[in-house]
Amino acid sequence: MSADSEIHVLKPDSYLNNDNHTEKASSKEKSPIIYNGKIVQVECKVRARIPYPGGQFYLQLYHNNIDSKEHLVYVFGEHIKSKSLNSKKQDETEIQRKIRGADIEHNLAPLPSKNQNVIPLVRIHSECYTGETVSSTRCDCGYQLAEAMRLMSIANNGVVIYLRQEGRNIGLMEKLKAYNLQDMGHDTVNANLLLNHPADGRSYEIAQAILDDLEINEINILTNNPDKIEKITLNSNITVANRIPMVPSWWLNKDTADHMETPHGLVHNPMINYDQIGDQVSSSSSSTTFVHEHTSNGTSSKEYNEYLGYEKDNLPGDINKTLSEPPSLFSSEHNLLDLNKPSSSSYERHIRPTRPTMTEADKYLLTKALKMGHMLDIPKF
Ligand SMILES: Nc1nc2c(ncn2[C@@H]2O[C@H](COP(=O)(O)OP(=O)(O)OP(=O)(O)O)[C@@H](O)[C@H]2O)c(=O)[nH]1
DSSP, X not given: OOGGGTSEEOOHHHHHXXXXXXXXXXXXXXXXXXXXXXXXXXXXXXXXXXXXXXXXXXXXXXXXXXXXXXXXXXXXXXXXXXXXXXXXXXXXXXXXXXXXXXXXOOOOSOOOGGGGGBOOEEEEEEOOHHHHTSOXXXXXXXXXXHHHHHHHHHHTOEEEEEEOOHHHHTHHHHHHHHHHHHHTTOOHHHHHHHTXXXXXXXXXXXXXXXXXXXXXXXXXXXOSOHHHHHHHHTTSSOXXXXXXXXXXXXXXXXXXXXXXXXXXXXXXXXXXXXXXTOOOOEEOSSSEEOOOSXXXXXXXXXXXXXXXXXXXXXXXXXXXXXXXXXXXXOOOOOOSSOTTSOOOOHHHHHSOOOOSSOOHHHHHHHHHHHHSOOOOOOOOO
């Protein structure tokens, strides 16, 4: 079942047209958020104003009782407040409160009064050092973050929950190994499986607790990932009012513009034999498992691999077999930045131009659509 069958889908532009805004529903009764039998608790330790090329937002740093990571939140809009940040601490002086950023308002931008009752845009984003900091063009993470921030800045009503789940929670070291496996011809899913990691090992209880801390219980979510929608609403009082697709800008050129008009599902592309790709995804409550090795009629997903430019079937299996075979490197792509121009900010760098040919990021996106069930229609290349 597609998440879109239950959730209204909005195009980013239509969200920003105030006529399509949905008013906040009254809050429902709350139940505690549980992870491994433990009630999840989060606390916003500090909040600070961040000026950036798209405007200003508040960066909030959280601690929690589940892991030792410092999860972050980017708040767009003065009206979104943290309960834990602003709660009174024992023996705290006024200056100490100010240094934590409690109760401080900077009047970041004039807030259109009607936005205050509107369901906020929410992006639950997993850390991607490679895509966001060193601008790897092997994924769309940097673009997604920049685009989410752009939309929230315009709406002046949104929250990025930035979870420190590098590499879909396998960590940077394992992710770099996965990068090497991708250079040997595997896609991002198979690379994880070959390293004995789940294709996607993330869960979202901490994000649920952060939303609760922000007193947000109804969201307009920016995602293509049905698993994320399912997990953020699981056993919680959070409801998703609308989904705003995160279609990469370079998939929205004139040749591909019509793909947004199609319902979720794959646009017919003569280069792919969809019948032979078979069932792409089946979900379990703990992790997502992928059905891709063979289709129900026994044929392999060879066409899928060929389409993406992978040389062989390259299905998860014996890692020694992988290592005994010579790496097949993709051609490198250095045409995204004009190196003769002054260096642009990472925000600008991720707003990428239209691309005529299939890149490594396109292959990553196709793998997400074809093997991970992401709700992305495929343009013609
Ligand atoms: N293991 C692994 N993780 C990756 C790779 N490329 C990006 N990531 C991680 O994938 C996460 C983002 O997941 P995606 O599947 O791209 O997107 P999503 O968050 O599930 O879905 P959207 O909400 O639609 O963006 C981040 O934590 C990235 O670090 C890769 O090649 N291997």
